[in-house]
Amino acid sequence: MRYVVIGYLLTYGTLIGYTLWLARRLQAAHKRLGDRT
Amino acid sequence: MTSRIRSHWLDVAAAVAVIVGFVFAVASPRIATQGDAARMLFVHVPSIWLAYLSFTVTFIASVAYLFTRKLHWDLIAGSSGEIGVAFTSVAVIGGMIWGKATWNVYWTWDARLTLTAIMLFVYIGYLALRRAIPDPEARARRSAVLGIVGLVQLIPVHFSVTWWRTLHQTNTFRPRDIQMDGPILAALLVSVGAFTVVYVALLRHRYELARLEVEALEGAVAVSGPVAGDAVTAPTIGSGG
Amino acid sequence: MPDRFWHQTAAIARRDLDRERRSGEVAWITIPFGAIALLLVPLAVGINQDVLSRIGTGMLFVVVMLFGVLTAVRRTNMETPAQRDAIALLGVDPVAEFAGKAMASAVLLLVFEVLMGVVALTLYGLDISEWGWMTLVLPLTAIGLAELGTISGAIATSINAGPALVPLLVTPLAIPLLLGATQTVELGRDGGNLSWLLLMAAVVLSLAIVGVLTARPLQETR
Numbered sequence: 001m002r003y004v005v006i007g008y009l010l011t012y013g014t015l016i017g018y019t020l021w022l023a024r025r026l027q028a029a030h031k032r033l034g035d036r037t
Numbered sequence: 038m039t040s041r042i043r044s045h046w047l048d049v050a051a052a053v054a055v056i057v058g059f060v061f062a063v064a065s066p067r068i069a070t071q072g073d074a075a076r077m078l079f080v081h082v083p084s085i086w087l088a089y090l091s092f093t094v095t096f097i098a099s100v101a102y103l104f105t106r107k108l109h110w111d112l113i114a115g116s117s118g119e120i121g122v123a124f125t126s127v128a129v130i131g132g133m134i135w136g137k138a139t140w141n142v143y144w145t146w147d148a149r150l151t152l153t154a155i156m157l158f159v160y161i162g163y164l165a166l167r168r169a170i171p172d173p174e175a176r177a178r179r180s181a182v183l184g185i186v187g188l189v190q191l192i193p194v195h196f197s198v199t200w201w202r203t204l205h206q207t208n209t210f211r212p213r214d215i216q217m218d219g220p221i222l223a224a225l226l227v228s229v230g231a232f233t234v235v236y237v238a239l240l241r242h243r244y245e246l247a248r249l250e251v252e253a254l255e256g257a258v259a260v261s262g263p264v265a266g267d268a269v270t271a272p273t274i275g276s277g278g
Numbered sequence: 279m280p281d282r283f284w285h286q287t288a289a290i291a292r293r294d295l296d297r298e299r300r301s302g303e304v305a306w307i308t309i310p311f312g313a314i315a316l317l318l319v320p321l322a323v324g325i326n327q328d329v330l331s332r333i334g335t336g337m338l339f340v341v342v343m344l345f346g347v348l349t350a351v352r353r354t355n356m357e358t359p360a361q362r363d364a365i366a367l368l369g370v371d372p373v374a375e376f377a378g379k380a381m382a383s384a385v386l387l388l389v390f391e392v393l394m395g396v397v398a399l400t401l402y403g404l405d406i407s408e409w410g411w412m413t414l415v416l417p418l419t420a421i422g423l424a425e426l427g428t429i430s431g432a433i434a435t436s437i438n439a440g441p442a443l444v445p446l447l448v449t450p451l452a453i454p455l456l457l458g459a460t461q462t463v464e465l466g467r468d469g470g471n472l473s474w475l476l477l478m479a480a481v482v483l484s485l486a487i488v489g490v491l492t493a494r495p496l497q498e499t500r
Contacts, residue, residue, distance in 0.1 A: 004074060010127070012080075022246065029250060166443060170437060179496075182492045185488075193481045
């Protein structure tokens with residue numbers, strides 16, 4: 001049972017982690033382009 | 038403005054879908070033949086589905102790029118590739134956890150898991166290739182070829198690994214052993230649907246990031262600000278024009 | 279028309295082999311490196327003859343996969359953008375270029391395989407009488423790997439990380455060749471190895487088709 005919990009944590013954790021990473025990169029890209037104008 | 042509202046809705050829908058999927062997964066009845074370990078079904082199968090979906094999208098977008106030479110197709114291919122690698126990693130790790138929960142071993146050379154791992158390496162290579170080429174057009178052309186070759190060649194990989202394992206059969210996942218009756222099937226479908234919505238939402242944002250990166254690159258190439266040569270002006274000849 | 283195609287293919291293959299003969303990279307570097315790799319394994323896993331006999335054939339093909347692919351990224355195979363432009367402007371059929379390069383690599387790979395086979399037979403105490411199927415398997419592996427290496431080499435051409443990238447791109451996709459080769463030899467006719475041979479042939483054919491179809495887009499690659 002404990003493995004299932006770990007499995008779910010890893011799965012949803014990766015989803016959330018990737019989303020956050022993507023959001024951070026998007027923020028940085030917007031900022032970089034914003035600085036240009 | 039309206040497009041921003043639209044993408045906002047997609048994100049909300051994705052978040053809701055994930056929560057609903059999770060609820061279905063934990064609330065579903067215990068799977069008799071395999072016990073709690075089989076709950077991994079609801080995260081592992083959707084991850085695998087998404088891995089295949091992502092790389093199929095990469096394949097289609099790669100073909101579309103080679104035919105149209107429109108860069109946005111390549112940006113879609115690359116974005117889907119990155120998301121695909123993320124989901125494939127999840128699928129492999131989920132499979133390992135399922136194996137540990139069921140047979141107390143992290144790796145059993147199960148055909149499906151081995152194939153997923155190989156697929157992961159193929160698309161890590163795809164991402165590595167993209168990373169190695171700064172110029173968007175060059176990157177697009179080469180990645181498109183790899184995106185196509187990769188998926189096509191995964192077919193013989195699939196056959197060879199599957200045959201190889203039927204010869205040396207020990208531990209295999211047999212999701213079909215799991216009784217796919219009402220609530221369990223429903224939970225599985227909801228999970229698959231939820232992950233699909235998440236994929237679309239992530240793809241949209243990753244594509245936006247890719248777009249911004251290309252624009253930033255083009256902006257960096259363009260000259261801005263005063264240059265020393267501005268002091269020299271061309272002589273006017275006649276009316277000039 | 280087909281005449282000119284084969285003429286160009288042969289010319290390119292001959293050119294590549296000539297360049298390799300002059301530089302000797304495969305002879306002096308790749309082959310010794312592969313041999314050392316085969317030497318390494320018994321040092322690592324122990325010299326128990328039973329174990330070595332069992333893993334010998336497999337290790338041969340692993341070394342062929344991993345180090346053989348280096349023949350596809352040999353220095354004499356890598357062309358500068360200027361050289362590639364010259365070839366394109368000369369009107370060389372991109373498909374002929376693919377076929378010629380793949381043929382040259384296949385020849386070099388076959389030589390590499392045979393020599394590695396000798397090393398494996400020696401170091402792992404293998405029985406050559408069980409290697410009858412090698413006569414079919416070695417050429418198929420060589421051609422398949424050469425095709426993969428040529429396509430990947432073209433994908434990664436002129437990239438700084440190219441020589442490092444190509445092995446990563448080739449190896450997972452070469453797994454059907456690895457499995458086909460080892461299973462064909464180990465199973466034998468009675469064990470039903472015909473399907474494995476057919477699979478290898480199918481892979482070689484599909485790679486040829488892929489190589490032909492991607493030759494033109496890749497020739498235009500900057």
